[in-house]
Amino acid sequence: MRWFIILFLLLVGVTALKGQPTFPDNGPLFVDTTVPRIDITINPDTLNWLYQNENLESDIEFTARFIFNNGVILDTIEPVGFRLRGNTSRYSQKKSFKVSFNRFTSGGKYFGVEKLNLNGEHNDPSVIRSKVCWDIFRKLDIPAPRSNHVEVYINNDYYGLYISVEHIDEEFVKSRFTNNDGNLFKCLYPADLNYLGEDPDLYKFEPYGRRAYDLKINKEADDYTDIANFIDVLNNTVSNELKCDLDEVFNTYDYLKVIAADILVGNWDGYIYNQNNFYLYNNTVSNKFEFIPYDYDNTLGIDWLNRDWGTRNMYDWAQHGSNYRPLYERLMSDQELRDQYTFYMNRIVTETLDIDSLITAIEQRRDMIAPYLVNDSYYPRDYGYNMDDFYNSYNNALGGHVDYGLFPYLQTRMSSIINQLENTEMNPVIKYIKHQKISPTEAQVVAFIEVQNNPANVSLEFSLDGSNWNSTIMYDDGNHNDGLAGDMIYGATITGMIEDNETLYQIFADDSHGNSNLMPCEPVIINAVDETPLLFINEIMASNESTIADEHGNYNDWIEVYNGSDNAIWLGNLYLTDNLDASNKWLMPDFTLGSGGFVLFWADSDPEAGEFHTNFKLSKDGEDVGIFTENQSVIDEIVFGEQTTDISYGRKYDGNINWVLFNTPTPGSTNIPDGISDVIGVDQFVLYPNPVSGDVVTMSKNINYKVYNIFGQIIGEGNNSNQINVSAYNKGIYIVISDGGSKMKLIVN
Numbered sequence: 001m002r003w004f005i006i007l008f009l010l011l012v013g014v015t016a017l018k019g020q021p022t023f024p025d026n027g028p029l030f031v032d033t034t035v036p037r038i039d040i041t042i043n044p045d046t047l048n049w050l051y052q053n054e055n056l057e058s059d060i061e062f063t064a065r066f067i068f069n070n071g072v073i074l075d076t077i078e079p080v081g082f083r084l085r086g087n088t089s090r091y092s093q094k095k096s097f098k099v100s101f102n103r104f105t106s107g108g109k110y111f112g113v114e115k116l117n118l119n120g121e122h123n124d125p126s127v128i129r130s131k132v133c134w135d136i137f138r139k140l141d142i143p144a145p146r147s148n149h150v151e152v153y154i155n156n157d158y159y160g161l162y163i164s165v166e167h168i169d170e171e172f173v174k175s176r177f178t179n180n181d182g183n184l185f186k187c188l189y190p191a192d193l194n195y196l197g198e199d200p201d202l203y204k205f206e207p208y209g210r211r212a213y214d215l216k217i218n219k220e221a222d223d224y225t226d227i228a229n230f231i232d233v234l235n236n237t238v239s240n241e242l243k244c245d246l247d248e249v250f251n252t253y254d255y256l257k258v259i260a261a262d263i264l265v266g267n268w269d270g271y272i273y274n275q276n277n278f279y280l281y282n283n284t285v286s287n288k289f290e291f292i293p294y295d296y297d298n299t300l301g302i303d304w305l306n307r308d309w310g311t312r313n314m315y316d317w318a319q320h321g322s323n324y325r326p327l328y329e330r331l332m333s334d335q336e337l338r339d340q341y342t343f344y345m346n347r348i349v350t351e352t353l354d355i356d357s358l359i360t361a362i363e364q365r366r367d368m369i370a371p372y373l374v375n376d377s378y379y380p381r382d383y384g385y386n387m388d389d390f391y392n393s394y395n396n397a398l399g400g401h402v403d404y405g406l407f408p409y410l411q412t413r414m415s416s417i418i419n420q421l422e423n424t425e426m427n428p429v430i431k432y433i434k435h436q437k438i439s440p441t442e443a444q445v446v447a448f449i450e451v452q453n454n455p456a457n458v459s460l461e462f463s464l465d466g467s468n469w470n471s472t473i474m475y476d477d478g479n480h481n482d483g484l485a486g487d488m489i490y491g492a493t494i495t496g497m498i499e500d501n502e503t504l505y506q507i508f509a510d511d512s513h514g515n516s517n518l519m520p521c522e523p524v525i526i527n528a529v530d531e532t533p534l535l536f537i538n539e540i541m542a543s544n545e546s547t548i549a550d551e552h553g554n555y556n557d558w559i560e561v562y563n564g565s566d567n568a569i570w571l572g573n574l575y576l577t578d579n580l581d582a583s584n585k586w587l588m589p590d591f592t593l594g595s596g597g598f599v600l601f602w603a604d605s606d607p608e609a610g611e612f613h614t615n616f617k618l619s620k621d622g623e624d625v626g627i628f629t630e631n632q633s634v635i636d637e638i639v640f641g642e643q644t645t646d647i648s649y650g651r652k653y654d655g656n657i658n659w660v661l662f663n664t665p666t667p668g669s670t671n672i673p674d675g676i677s678d679v680i681g682v683d684q685f686v687l688y689p690n691p692v693s694g695d696v697v698t699m700s701k702n703i704n705y706k707v708y709n710i711f712g713q714i715i716g717e718g719n720n721s722n723q724i725n726v727s728a729y730n731k732g733i734y735i736v737i738s739d740g741g742s743k744m745k746l747i748v749n
Contacts, residue, residue, distance in 0.1 A: 017432030017433075017434050017446060017447065017448055017489065018285060018286055018432055018434035018581060019177070019251065019283055019285055019288060019432050020432040020448065021141070021143045021176045021177060021254075022175065022176060022177075022178065023138065023143070023176070024146070024175050026146055026148070027111050028070055028073050028111060029068070029111040029116075029146075029164075030146040030148045030164065030166065031070050031148060032131075032147070032148040032149070032365075034070060034071055034368075035148075035149050035150060035151055035161075035368065035369060035372050036068060036069060036070035036071070036148070036150050036151075036164075037068075037069045037150065037151050037153065038066070038067070038068055038069075038118070038150050038151070038152050038153070038162075038164070039065075039066070039067035039069075039153045039154075040064050040065070040066060040067075040082060040097075040099070040152070040154045040155070041064060041065040041067075041154075041155060041156075042062060042063075042064040042065075042082055042154065042155065044155060046062045047154065047155065050062075050083070050084055051095075056084065056090040056091060058083070058084070059083055059084075060083060061081030061082060061083045061098075061103045062081070062082055062083065063078075063079040063081070063104060064079065064080050064081070064082035064099075065077070065078040065079070066078065066080045066099055066110075075110070077101060079103075079104040079105070080099050080100060080101055080103065080104070080105075080108075081098075081099070081100030081101075081102075081103025081104060082097065082098070082099055082100075083100075084096065084097060084098070085097060085098040085117060088123075089119070089120055089122060092120065092122040092382050093122070093378060093381030093382050094121075094122040094159075094160060094378035094379065094382060095120055096117065096118060096119045096120045096162075097117075097118040097152075098116070098117055098118070098167070099115065099116040099118065100114065100115050101113065101114055101115065101116075102114040102115070107620075109171065112171060112175065112621075113166060113167070113171060114167070114169060114170075114171050115167035116164055116165075116166070116167060117164070117165040117166075117167055118150070118152055118163075118164055118165075119163045119164075120162055120378070121162070121163055121297055122378075122383075123297055123298065123302060123382075123401065124302060124393075125383070125385045125390060125393035125398055125402060126366070126390065126393040126394055126406050127149075127161055127163070127369065127373065127379075127390070128149075128362065128365060128366060128369070128406070129296070129297060129300045129302065129406065130147070130163055130165070130295075130297045130299070131147050131148070131149065131163055131365070132265075132300060132362060132406075133261075133265050133267075133296035133299055133300070134146070134165070134296065136261060136264070136265065136353070137261055137293060139352060139353070140257055140260075140261055140348065140352065141257075142254070142257055142258055142261060142293065143176040143177070143290065143292060144292070144293050145166035145167070145168060145172070145294075146165075146166045147163055147164060147165045147166065148163070148164055149161060149162070149163055149164070149365075149368075149369045149372070150162050150163070150164045151372045158375060158376070158377070159378060160372075160373070160376035160377070160378045160379055161369060161373050161376050168186075168279050168292055168294060169184070169217075170216075170217050172292075173217075173281050173283075173290075173292075176290075177281065177283045177285060177290065178285060178579060178581060179283065179284045179285050179579045179581070179582055180217065181217075181218075181284055181579075181582075181585070181615065181616055182218075182281055182282035182283055182284040183215060183217060183218050183223070183224075183226055183227065183282045184215070184217040184279060184280075184281045184282075185214060185215055185216065185227055185279060185280045185281075186213075186214045186216050186279055186294075187212065187213055187214075187271070187276075187277075187279060187280060188210070188212060188214070188276055188277065189207075189208075189212070189274060189275055189276040189277075190212055190275045190276075191212045191213055191271070191275050191276065191278070192275040192323070192324065192325060192326075193231055193234060193235075193271075193275075193325070193326055194231070194235065194324060194326060195231055195232060195234075195235035195236060195326075196231075198228070198232070199228070200223070200224035200225045200227070200228040201224065202228070203224045203227055203228055203231070204222075204224060213227060213280075216279075226282050226289075227280065227282075227289075229249065230249045230250060230280075230289050233245050233246055233248070233249050233250075234246060234250070234326050234327060234330065235326050235330075239330075239333065239334065242330060242334055243334055243336060243337060243521075244522070247288075247519075247520065247521065248288070249287075249288055249289060250288055250289045250291075251283070251286065251288045251289065251290050251291070251431075252331070252337065253340065253429050253431045254291070254431075255291045255327070255331075256331065256337065256340050256341045256344055257344050258291055258293055259272065259317075259328065259331070259341055260341060260344040260345040260348055261293070261348070262293070262317075263312075263314050263317050263345070263417075264348060264413060264417065265296065265299045265300055265413075266299050266300055266301060266302075266309035266310065266312075266409065266413060267293075267296060267298070267299050268298065268303070268305060268307065268309060269295065269298040269299075270293065270294075270295075271291075271325065271327065271328070272317050272318050272325055272328045273317060273318060273319055273325075274319075275323070275325065277293075277294050277295040278292065279291075279294055280292070284579070284582045284585065285579065285581040285582050286432075300404070300406055300409050300410070301397070301402065301403050301404025301405065301406060301408070302402060302403070303401055303403045304401050308403070309403075310403075310404055310408075310413050310416060311412065311413075311416045313420060314345060314417055314420050314421075315332055315338070315420070315422075336426075338422075338424075339422075339424045339425065340426040340427070340429060342422050342424055342426065343425075343426040343452055345417060345421065346421050349414045349417050350418070353414070355410060355411060355414055358410065359407050359410070362394070362406065362407075363394075366391075366394060370387070370390065370391075373387065373390055374387060383400070392405070393405060393406065394406045394407055395407055395408065425452050425453070425515055427515045427516060427517040428449060428450065428451045428452075428456065428510065428515060428516065428517045429448075429449070429450040429451075430447055430448075430449055430507050430509055430518075430519035431448050431519075432447060433445070433447040433519070433524065434446050434447070434581075435494075435524065435526060437526070437634075438493070440497070440499070441495065441496060441497045441498075442493055442494065442495050442497065443493070443494045443497065443503065444481050444491065444492075444494075445460055445474070445491065445492055445493070445494060445505060446482055446483075446489060446490065446491040447474070447489070447507050448488055448489055448490075449474075449476075449488055449489075449490050449507070449509050450488055451509065451510075451511035451515070452511060452513070452515065453511040453512045453513045453515070454511065454512065455511075455512060456476075456490075456509055456510070456511055457509065457511075458473070458474040458476075458490045458507065458508070458509045459471045459472065459473055459474060459492075459507070459508045459509075460472050460473075460474050460492040460494065460505060460507060461505060461506045461507070461508055461518075462494050462503060462504060462506075463503065463504045463505075463523070464494075464496055464497060464498050464501060464503055465498065465501055466501070466502060466504060471508075472492050472493075472494075473492065474490035474491060474492040474507065475490060475492065476488060476489060476490045476491075480492060480493070490507075494526075497526070502526065502527055503526040504523035504524065505523060505524050506518055506519065506523050506524070507519055527630075527632065527633075532629060532633055532634075532635045533563075533565060533569045533574075533635060534563070534564045534565035534569075534655075535561055535562070535563060535564070535565075535569060535574070535593075535627055535635050535636055536561065536562045536564055536636050536654070536655045537559060537560075537561060537625050537626075537627060537636050537637070537638050538561060538562035538598065538651050538654055538655070538671060539559075539648050539649070539650030539651065539662070539667065539671060540557075540558070540559050540618065540625060540638070540640065540648065540649050540650065541557060541558050541618075541643070541646075541647075541648040541649070541665060541667070542557050542603075542618035542620045542623075542640070542643040542649075543557070543620040543643055543644070543645040543646070544556060544558060544645075544646065545645050545646055546646055547646050547648070547665050547667065548665075548667050548668075550604070550609070550610075550613070551610060552609060552610075554604070556603065556604035556606075556613075556617075557602070557603040557604065557617055557618040558600055558601065558602055558603060558667055559576065559600070559601045559603055559614075559618070559625060560598055560599070560600050560601075560650070560666075560667055560668060561576075561593070561598070561600075561601065561627065562597075562598050562651075562654050562655060563593045563594065563595055563597050563598075564596075564654065564655040565595060566595050566731070566749065567595055568592050568593065568594045568595055568597075569592065569593050570590075570591075570592045571588040571589065571591050571592070571593055571599070572587075572588060572589065572590040572591065573629070573630045574587075574588045574627060574628065574629060574630070574635065575587055575588065575627070575628045575629075575630070576588055576601060576614060576625070576626070576627055577616070577624075577625070577627075577628065578603070578616045578617075578618060578624060578625055578626075579616075579623075579624060580624045580626045580634075580637055580639075583626065583628035583632045583634075584628065584630075584632065585615065585616060586607070586614045586616060588601075589611035589612060590611075591612075595691065595747065596691065596745070596747040598668050598669060598670070599612070599668075600612065600667050600668045601613070601614055603616060603617050603618045604617060605617045618643075620642065620643050620645070621642055622639075622640050622641040622642050622643065623639075623640070624638070624639050624640075625638050626638075640659075644661075646665070647661050647662065647665070648661070648665035648667070649661055649662070650666070650671050651671055652671065653671055654670050654671050656671075669745065670735055670745050687699055687724075687744050687746055691747035691748065692726060692746070692747070692748055692749065693749045694726075695725060695726060695727035696723055696725055696726065697724045697726055697746060698722060698723050699721075699722045699723065699724070699736075701722060702720050702722045703720075703722070703738045703739070704718070704719050704720060704721075704738060704739040705717060705718055705721070705724075705736050705737065705738050706736075706737055707724060707734050707735070707736050708734060708735045708736075708737065715729070715734070716729075724736065724746070726746075726748050729748045730748070731748055731749060734746040734748065
């Protein structure tokens with residue numbers, strides 16, 4: 001049955017590749033076909049304090065009211081946190097702001113977002129450049145913030161046209177990478193990714209009163225081991241091994257697209273030129289760092305360094321001299337990776353982005369936002385811009401830091417890129433590789449394959465015994481768990497896996513010109529098939545306010561696990577997870593769960609609180625829970641939707657296939673069917689022996705009782721008795737309930 005369920009999910013589900021990013025739609029908050037209105041109401045004295053020169057660097061958040069109106073939705077949220085944000089914008093006349101929905105409301109979100117950045121774009125006379133960049137990134141499938149234009153009012157005074165930008169935090173990475181328990185680093189100047197030494201603490205240096213690599217998730221652990229290892233691999237791997245070794249710790253292929261996008265939009269204030277403005281996230285599904293772009297107002301012809309970004313060499317974008325950028329320069333020095341970068345850039349400027357269509361789309365957005373700039377009294381305060389400058393900035397340089405009009409920059413940059421492109425072809429890109437056992441002898445393998453010259457020929461190379469290799473064709477036809485036909489996701493099945501043998505595999509691809517690749521560099525190991533124990537995720541609660549407290553008195557989320565086998569099961573080599581793509585997320589404690597027993601795990605993301613406390617929390621909005629073996633075989637899994645506070649979700653009966661809601665949860669004990677009281681009575685009693693192997697079980701005192709099976713049926717009863725004859729009972733679990741309401745679980749072996 002267990003393998004059937006897994007196969008069923010594979011057949012009906014949408015293929016999710018390992019580490020492949022996802023992209024949420026704009027939703028109501030980031031709708032960009034209109035200009036929503038945001039109102040902030042805050043104490044006037046507080047607002048005045050924020051604008052005082054001595055307070056401009058303060059990150060103190062003050063209480064405020066937030067009102068959002070996009071013409072369809074009108075919402076009021078209070079209290080929210082409100083403060084200034086940014087770097088140079090703090091000293092501009094038109095300032096930028098941060099709104100925090102979770103600052104004063106624990107777990108507070110608005111349309112899935114905990115924080116919102118309201119950017120004044122004071123350097124950009126077109127008030128559109130960063131929005132254009134974010135839209136290009138989305139078109140290129142690069143995980144980047146969502147954004148839209150908004151009109152901002154504070155205390156009913158118009159503060160002008162802003163760009164609202166999604167904040168990069170744990171909610172952002174969860175929505176893009178399906179996990180948020182990895183380390184997230186905000187990297188600011190001088191974050192050059194150069195090697196400083198083996199000690200992880202060396203990367204905690206603070207050049208300007210803050211860390212260059214500033215940890216934003218898992219701050220309490222403050223563990224920089226992963227980023228230190230990544231930087232070590234990046235800098236110290238010999239050249240002929242760089243592609244393979246870096247692929248183990250970094251999503252290299254997707255970063256090559258980021259390089260192409262950065263150079264297209266003329267981003268000089270990012271990593272490559274200015275060692276600034278990016279995030280690194282350690283994706284716990286792929287165990288690779290992801291590069292996340294950040295802050296794109298100084299782009300598309302904006303220049304403060306007297307450089308011509310419209311014609312600069314696309315293969316020599318970094319600063320010259322002693323300013324070494326290993327993540328860019330080492331990739332450009334590797335011919336295979338350089339060729340793949342060339343392919344991405346060529347496709348962007350010749351296929352993905354049509355310059356005429358792009359300009360037309362920008363003109364339409366310009367005309368949509370222009371009316372909101374007419375009465376923006378803050379727009380002219382920094383550089384004296386007026387509405388003529390606004391319109392002219394799209395076609396002409398305005399002098400000063402505006403070297404190009406927006407459209408001439410795009411035309412110049414795309415033309416110069418076409419002239420600079422090297423005449424090379426890339427080897428196939430093979431990424432997002434994932435496997436899943438679908439039976440004890442079969443495993444499904446899927447991957448994303450991209451070639452320069454179609455058609456692609458893709459094969460799965462595998463060994464069942466570690467020495468003899470076999471080959472089977474991988475298909476992109478929609479019939480091999482490969483998503484949709486023609487979506488560049490390929491699938492195949494390994495059959496004939498041998499018990500107690502490791503299975504090895506790699507993926508080979510070539511194109512019509514003979515360019516080929518074999519990835520991963522080292523074969524993936526599918527461990528020997530496990531004897532999966534009969535454990536069940538029996539009941540969960542994703543929002544616990546008053547149901548049951550842990551040993552510290554805290555009301556945390558919880559997961560109940562049930563042993564449905566006839567034998568005790570040691571849990572110390574098994575894993576519990578809230579992400580089915582990250583099967584080894586939390587190793588269970590050194591604990592033996594008896595036959596028919598229950599154990600409760602606290603999902604509080606605080607493993608230091610005790611051995612039964614996991615390193616993840618459950619989401620009230622819904623997510624996954626799974627139990628896996630050390631060899632990544634699934635034991636049990638459940639995907640649940642939005643939950644209600646203090647109502648649990650569990651199997652109708654212990655180990656049953658059907659799931660129901662329990663108004664009266666049963667943490668740590670049997671799931672009692674509807675109609676049976678689970679109130680603990682005053683006439684408590686004890687059963688012994690329990691479990692029982694003989695014909696009779698004795699109670700600690702005489703009571704009136706009924707015996708129920710796991711289907712809620714009465715199968716026995718007694719009056720003023722202290723014994724139960726179980727000779728006719730089948731092996732299994734039963735519930736004994738007294739007239740007074742006390743209950744005990746009875747196990748018959």
